[in-house]
Amino acid sequence: MGIGAWFGFGRRSTEPAEPVATTPSAPTAADLVESVDRVEQQAREGKVPAMVQSRLGRVCRVVRDTVPRLDSLGAGSPMGYDVVATATNYLPDAIGGYLRLPRAWADSRPVDRGRTPLMLLIDQLDLLGATMDDVFDAVCRADAQALVVHGRFLEERFGAGASGGALTLGATPSTPMPPTTDLLGDVADIRPLSPPSGSGR
Template identity: 50%
Template structure:
């Protein structure tokens, strides 16, 4: 008995049926989906009368996510990739949207978490999201930076050290001969002409 048939039997599904009751998962978000979510959140930040501390932090997070999305395929399926997608499609818009749904007077003056107002809670959330996205951005691009450093070391080792001005280690016979200058009328080839304007 195949595993899927056993699973169907355990869940009370008919293995011979058309399979319409099977669970189908939506495809994972693409880079275009992430960009669309960022655009929607950006519109939310500009359309609502939000405090500047919220708008600045939200835009910073959006900028970091936008800079990370081109490398999304490289980290797809990892915790880093999930964090980028979830921040753009869920964490950031939900945090800002929850705050926006509250009346300003209540959100900015009434303590809701100890002595913190809703605005203070949101600012803390945005700071944490911003810090997390900075770390994700660094982790995603660190490998590329390390490859650049390794390539630089290879080039320095292959063609000379950086301290020697990148010498190509050519031997004397590899140098092209320099033609000897023949002075014309006693004037050196690169000397300025002696004028009689005195």
């Protein structure tokens, strides 16, 4: 046995390498929009009823309007998670589950407390639509609050109460107005000049 083998050099390990755990990356804004686009296309190709198509369109429209503003909710926001889950999970599962059923059966057979799969889908889309409306309202309020704060800053900086932003006309403590009395004294005491004596006239 050579010295290399003694120290373990030159030998191949027979133990399998441990797999490296990889964490899936969070979906981007483009991924979310692409997901709702795909669900809408799936619904159109499946020829879902008009009442389903209109409700789905409402949810997808609000999701598209909300996605660019998700940063306003802050990292780890439950509302932000709801938007992501709606685009990537809730909508695809709801539409896909309905489309996998035979249409006549799904639209006529009660399966849950007298409701057909079509009625269940409509209820789910209504719930998602109301939830996305609440999220969008919260996002817009956050943006509006930022505008309010900025406006108050401008008022404090340049408004009437600010020392550096207002132009004051008239007397100030540092520049008093001149006295209103005539510098020559009383006007009644002023008499016309007479020629000097001995002028020959």
